[in-house]
Amino acid sequence: MEKIVILTGAGISAESGLGTFRDEGGLWAQHAIEDVATPEGFARDPALVHRFYNTRRAQAAEAVPNPAHAALARLEAQHSGEVWIVTQNVDGLHEKAGNSNVLHMHGALDGALCAACDHRWPAPLVMAPGDSCPSCAAPAARPDIVWFGEVPYHMERIWQLLDEADLFAAIGTSGQVYPAAAFGQHAGRAGAHTVELNMEASVNARDFSEARHGPASVIVPEWVKGILSS
Known part of the structure; x- marks a missing residue:
């Protein structure tokens, strides 16, 4: 991938x-x-x-990054292809963990x-x-x-990345806030394998071809380990 x-x-x-x-x-x-x-x-x-x-x-x-943040930084550092983080979060923890390809849509x-x-x-x-x-x-x-009623940042670049993605993952999202709630369906239609990693199924779980449920600090490192070892 x-x-x-x-x-x-x-x-x-x-x-x-x-x-x-x-x-x-x-x-x-x-x-x-x-x-x-x-x-x-x-x-x-x-x-x-x-x-x-x-x-x-x-x-x-x-705040300090947790094992899920650290795993995504490891994925960016060790994966042979590109890894991009599109985040709804405003806390900066991805950068603290070591990710550099981060788009802050909010x-x-x-x-x-x-x-x-x-x-x-x-x-x-x-x-x-x-x-x-x-x-x-x-x-x-x-x-x-970006407050409610305002346009999220980087949307043109985000849609482009979704069109180009081989794998799209949504981590820790409720699936209730658009336009992010549409990303899984969009990426899947563009040909990406889609996976949801969440405590429980989101309201748009049907948009994903794979799901893993549990605490992010547990399931994200396991998921990243699987990608890097394949």
Whole structure:
């Protein structure tokens, strides 16, 4: 298998202590999505949104990759063909583990974005309303995160990779958020072997020709070992 394309979701980072927005009692459970993950929420209460992402940024900065992240880094390093990670996660753990071919379709916590001129720069650990853009000086700094209602990043490149993939895997995804929820079906129709690695079957499990269920830290290293030994 020459080209491997892997979609990762919040499930792969859960074992690194970073909760998903479906976890009960976690950070997401304390806020309505429309208040902290939409452009309208940011316009209404930028202070709340910045506090929320400052907390997430601090958590991500302290988090360490788990065995699933390490396995994917090993796959990229040792596989004879290309390996690409397309991630819905914003935590940076794939890069910490050693992956370099990573496309962040939902942005990244360590990035800042100017809402006025679209300039991007490394985010400080703490951001606040009125922070100015280093390019245009507008007091319009926001987290470089793709919120609900906004267009994910790198989509043209992602569709191209899915068309070219020999193997497509979805790891730790719920299958409920589009366009990522359509990737398995798209890659399969383009000729890729498709596999889902998840705690349990996702809502679009029928789009995959193979499934492996269990904790990512267990099933992903086993899956990678099988690929590298074949």
